[in-house]
Amino acid sequence: MVVAMEEDEKKQQAAVMVTPGEVLGRVSDVKPGRGAYAALHNDTVYASLTGFCCTIPPFPDSSDQRPTVEVTGHKAHGPVPQPGSLVIARITKVMAKTASADIMCVGPNSVREKFTGIIRQQDVRATEIDKVDMHLSFRPGDIVKALVLSLGDSRAYFLSTAKNELGVVSAESIAGATMVPVSWTEMQCPLTGQIENRKVAKVAS
Amino acid sequence: MTGTGGTAPATYSPSPTTHKNKASLFQQDWVRPDGRGFHQCRPAFFRTGAVNAASGSAYAEFGNTKVIVSVFGPRESKKAMMYSDIGRLNCNVSYTTFASPVRGQGSDHKEYTAMLHKALEGAIILESFPKTTVDVFALVLESGGSDLPVVISCASLALADAGIMMYDLVASVSVSCLSKNLVIDPVFEEENSQDGSLMITCMPSRYEITQLTVTGEWSTPKINEGMQLCLDACAKLAKIMRSCLKEAASDSQE
Numbered sequence: 194m195v196v197a198m199e200e201d202e203k204k205q206q207a208a209v210m211v212t213p214g215e216v217l218g219r220v221s222d223v224k225p226g227r228g229a230y231a232a233l234h235n236d237t238v239y240a241s242l243t244g245f246c247c248t249i250p251p252f253p254d255s256s257d258q259r260p261t262v263e264v265t266g267h268k269a270h271g272p273v274p275q276p277g278s279l280v281i282a283r284i285t286k287v288m289a290k291t292a293s294a295d296i297m298c299v300g301p302n303s304v305r306e307k308f309t310g311i312i313r314q315q316d317v318r319a320t321e322i323d324k325v326d327m328h329l330s331f332r333p334g335d336i337v338k339a340l341v342l343s344l345g346d347s348r349a350y351f352l353s354t355a356k357n358e359l360g361v362v363s364a365e366s367i368a369g370a371t372m373v374p375v376s377w378t379e380m381q382c383p384l385t386g387q388i389e390n391r392k393v394a395k396v397a398s
Numbered sequence: 399m400t401g402t403g404g405t406a407p408a409t410y411s412p413s414p415t416t417h418k419n420k421a422s423l424f425q426q427d428w429v430r431p432d433g434r435g436f437h438q439c440r441p442a443f444f445r446t447g448a449v450n451a452a453s454g455s456a457y458a459e460f461g462n463t464k465v466i467v468s469v470f471g472p473r474e475s476k477k478a479m480m481y482s483d484i485g486r487l488n489c490n491v492s493y494t495t496f497a498s499p500v501r502g503q504g505s506d507h508k509e510y511t512a513m514l515h516k517a518l519e520g521a522i523i524l525e526s527f528p529k530t531t532v533d534v535f536a537l538v539l540e541s542g543g544s545d546l547p548v549v550i551s552c553a554s555l556a557l558a559d560a561g562i563m564m565y566d567l568v569a570s571v572s573v574s575c576l577s578k579n580l581v582i583d584p585v586f587e588e589e590n591s592q593d594g595s596l597m598i599t600c601m602p603s604r605y606e607i608t609q610l611t612v613t614g615e616w617s618t619p620k621i622n623e624g625m626q627l628c629l630d631a632c633a634k635l636a637k638i639m640r641s642c643l644k645e646a647a648s649d650s651q652e
Contacts, residue, residue, distance in 0.1 A: 210644045210647055210648060212558060212567065212639075212640045212643045212644065213558050213563075213564040213565070213566055213567055214564070214565065214566030214567050214601060214602070214603035214604060214636075215603060215640070216603065228563070230523065230563075230565070232565075232604065239565070239566065239603065239604070241523055241526075241563040241564055241565065242558075242561060242563055243558050243559070243561070243643050243644075243647055244647070271453060271472075271473075273472050273527055273530055305453065305473070306470075306473045306474065307474070308473075308474050309474065344481075344483070344528055344529050345529075346481055347475070347477070347479060347480055347481035347529070348477050
């Protein structure tokens, strides 16, 4: 059951299925992308995932003219938050200087099991960061869109909502209705008309 | 039922359930119970995607040895764990109560968990999932001999099915020494009356060994012969594993 590896000239032409450990090329010929790695002891590029192998041609003006070979997994495992990824989280606990959140989606994919994130006072917004009142920014149960700052410590990822498009996306009022955003600091309950304070995300329309 | 596996020399333990008594005189003309040649492995059957709830899973059947492995992860490590910038691997091997011929508590193969961990950790790219844990749970449904090699091969298929980045698939084969003969892929009775065993876990495409376990007394030429047998068998087993993964992947594409 030997699969012949072909070097193809165009991206997406190579629909060859590879499994972990299969040879994709030599280090002198190709660069390993996602799903592939280079073994330096014998200068070979191997696949590290099961999926389709495609070759991406190099940028015409880059110094390294090797094409990149990557393996697109046919079945990706649940995503893991990486620094720089946009996540959707639900606030679980609000304290004086931090708020805890359960990360439920990473990018467009939902996770299989939740990860714990934490939003610190200085990461809630970009201006006047020492005057932030956590209780006027978040409440438990709010759905927020946040950015992963870093892997954090052993207990939680560090999240940030310090951008216009980050913050509370959906929240329930005390009366139980889904609130409507009024400004970047206020949301209004449609049933009672009450205004509540949140750090609201600017949703592009 | 104290059926010991391939790691301890079972020659000296009393096993009241096996009626074969270790008549070493007859081992010269040992005929394998299933009629295989000495250097012939059992036909291997693999299927991935057996467990829906898990991130990845695989089922393996080698004659009478049936194993199912589920992989969960990468998921959040327990809060009590210290921060680590590489991923963690957590393994567990357990036997069902009906795995052995005499229904019992499940054999005391607690060392299999540690051995599975050592076999797999060399093959997984732990740096690809920092701070999280991958859990591998192996359940032996029926123990027909050569359990740990089957568990290791099946676990590596399950990890590939789960999309965990690995350096290579891991294939494992064991060889038993019955007085002068080397038999590959021993069955339960052969393991009980063996003089020594050699188990090799290797990454066939990279031609690297992740684990080597030797028990009993071996002379150098015998060890060389045993290793060669195992490595050849691992290469063939890896081909079967790859074709199973490719079939499963192309089925899911349609």
